[in-house]
Amino acid sequence: MATSVTDRFLRYVVIDTQSDAKSSTQPSTEKQKNLGRLVVEELLEIGISDAHLDEHGYVYATIPSNTAKNNVPVICFCAHMDTAPDFSGTNVKPQVVRNYQGADIPLPGDPSQIIRVVENQVLKDLIGNDIITSDGTTLLGADDKAGIAEIVAATEFLINNPDIKHGTIRILFTTDEEIGRGVNKVDLKKLGADFGYTMDGETAGTIEDETFSADAVEITIKGVAIHPGFAYGKMENAIRIAGAVIARLPKDMAPETTKGRDGFIHPTGVSGVMEKATLSFIIRDFTEDGLKSKEALLEKITKEVMEGYPGSSYTFTVKEQYRNMKVVLDRHPEIVDYAVEAIRRAGMTPVRGSIRGGTDGSRLSFMGLPCANIFAGGHAFHSPLEFVSSQDMEKAAKTIVELAKLWEERA
Numbered sequence: 001m002a003t004s005v006t007d008r009f010l011r012y013v014v015i016d017t018q019s020d021a022k023s024s025t026q027p028s029t030e031k032q033k034n035l036g037r038l039v040v041e042e043l044l045e046i047g048i049s050d051a052h053l054d055e056h057g058y059v060y061a062t063i064p065s066n067t068a069k070n071n072v073p074v075i076c077f078c079a080h081m082d083t084a085p086d087f088s089g090t091n092v093k094p095q096v097v098r099n100y101q102g103a104d105i106p107l108p109g110d111p112s113q114i115i116r117v118v119e120n121q122v123l124k125d126l127i128g129n130d131i132i133t134s135d136g137t138t139l140l141g142a143d144d145k146a147g148i149a150e151i152v153a154a155t156e157f158l159i160n161n162p163d164i165k166h167g168t169i170r171i172l173f174t175t176d177e178e179i180g181r182g183v184n185k186v187d188l189k190k191l192g193a194d195f196g197y198t199m200d201g202e203t204a205g206t207i208e209d210e211t212f213s214a215d216a217v218e219i220t221i222k223g224v225a226i227h228p229g230f231a232y233g234k235m236e237n238a239i240r241i242a243g244a245v246i247a248r249l250p251k252d253m254a255p256e257t258t259k260g261r262d263g264f265i266h267p268t269g270v271s272g273v274m275e276k277a278t279l280s281f282i283i284r285d286f287t288e289d290g291l292k293s294k295e296a297l298l299e300k301i302t303k304e305v306m307e308g309y310p311g312s313s314y315t316f317t318v319k320e321q322y323r324n325m326k327v328v329l330d331r332h333p334e335i336v337d338y339a340v341e342a343i344r345r346a347g348m349t350p351v352r353g354s355i356r357g358g359t360d361g362s363r364l365s366f367m368g369l370p371c372a373n374i375f376a377g378g379h380a381f382h383s384p385l386e387f388v389s390s391q392d393m394e395k396a397a398k399t400i401v402e403l404a405k406l407w408e409e410r411a
Contacts, residue, residue: 076371
């Protein structure tokens with residue numbers, strides 16, 4: 001299975017599928033459909049007759065049931081086609097380091113980019129593997145083209161091995177996951193699945209049933225504008241007010257100073273002129289209470305700063321992004337239990353984890369499709385130092401096959 005997973009992956013990563021948060025369309029970039037078309041073509045070649053691309057750039061497909069049992073739940077496997085706007089995804093030139101021997105990996109396109117073992121301890125577990133990287137001038141796109149390659153490879157394996165019994169399996173490839181809109185237009189009725197798995201995690205063997213809960217906050221400050229020559233005692237500069245809010249954010253509540261189960265307040269954008277300034281934030285925490293208390297703290301800081309500017313005003317807008325999927329998954333423990341068993345059967349030691357981020361699975365869980373997240377094998381996402389092991393992608397494809405078998409066995 002390894003060659004087919006790797007060959008597919010190498011085909012997918014050279015297609016630029018970067019999403020764009022500034023665009024209001026779905027998909028946010030038309031180029032995401034280029035990968036969708038290729039994947040549909042491959043699925044049709046494998047023998048999946050209903051594979052198709054819809055107007056929003058989603059790929060839907062079905063592996064028909066081949067078991068006499070009629071009570072097997074319909075399982076969905078999901079991955080996203082877009083790459084993050086954080087770093088260029090144009091003109092990706094993948095390289096394969098065969099039979100990796102444990103040294104730092106310099107990237108040929110930019111000598112300053114080196115994948116260092118000291119910063120990526122997981123490399124010690126990948127000695128002897130084939131490691132795929134970019135050339136250092138772009139990201140690689142293992143997030144989440146590895147997931148797509150794994151699902152397509154597992155599909156081919158199941159179609160070619162009809163003696164492996166399984167229920168109906170639905171495939172869903174989404175657009176715009178990286179900008180938080182991955183499942184906005186998913187038709188769950190058309191999908192018709194009972195449970196799902198996103199193939200969008202990192203280290204081999206990991207199963208994640210918990211994500212951050214996430215909100216966005218926008219603060220708009222209206223200052224008092226006047227000619228600077230006549231400003232004494234009158235001007236209230238919105239840019240200065242915005243700067244004062246940022247200066248008072250707690251240093252120990254930032255992404256760069258938190259880990260594990262600690263959440264954060266993270267300013268993601270600031271723009272303004274003298275009379276009006278806008279601050280954008282993302283707020284993250286594993287609990288609803290933690291989220292609310294961080295939002296209350298941010299508003300308190302803003303209020304206190306504004307007290308020094310009596311002529312100015314502000315608005316504080318909170319927008320829900322996604323919620324911790326654990327709330328939903330705890331009601332369906334078999335979803336995670338079967339994944340743990342499938343990972344074990346595929347030859348790994350399962351590791352339960354929490355995601356300091358979100359996946360399409362967070363949103364799908366709350367839309368009515370309970371969805372856990374399984375490893376795809378990639379590391380150092382959203383950066384030019386991104387890498388993935390061929391063997392880990394093969395293990396992920398194997399995990400999908402084992403999961404299909406398990407749901408049929410236990411029905």
